[in-house]
Amino acid sequence: MLVHQGEGSGIRTESYHTPFPEADTLHPTTSSIPLPSIPTASIPPAQEEEIVRLKERVQVLEDREGDAAKQSGDDAPIKGRSIN
Numbered sequence: 001m002l003v004h005q006g007e008g009s010g011i012r013t014e015s016y017h018t019p020f021p022e023a024d025t026l027h028p029t030t031s032s033i034p035l036p037s038i039p040t041a042s043i044p045p046a047q048e049e050e051i052v053r054l055k056e057r058v059q060v061l062e063d064r065e066g067d068a069a070k071q072s073g074d075d076a077p078i079k080g081r082s083i084n
Contacts, residue, residue: 043051
């Protein structure tokens with residue numbers, strides 16, 4: 001009778017690579033390197049005003065896109081041509 005000896009059969013094979021105990025301490029991982037602290041600052045008022053203006057502009061452009069999407073189909077005007 002033949003018995004298959006595959007994975008989990010309990011027979012150990014010799015490894016060709018045996019790591020040294022010091023190998024782990026020679027090369028620190030990125031998680032073991034402390035990160036420098038970065039000071040945080042509030043956004044200056046001038047930048048806040050610009051951000052508000054840009055958000056308003058984005059809203060206007062999104063509204064225009066929505067209106068253009070509603071006029072798709074046969075009744076949509078052709079760019080550069082008058083309806084008359």
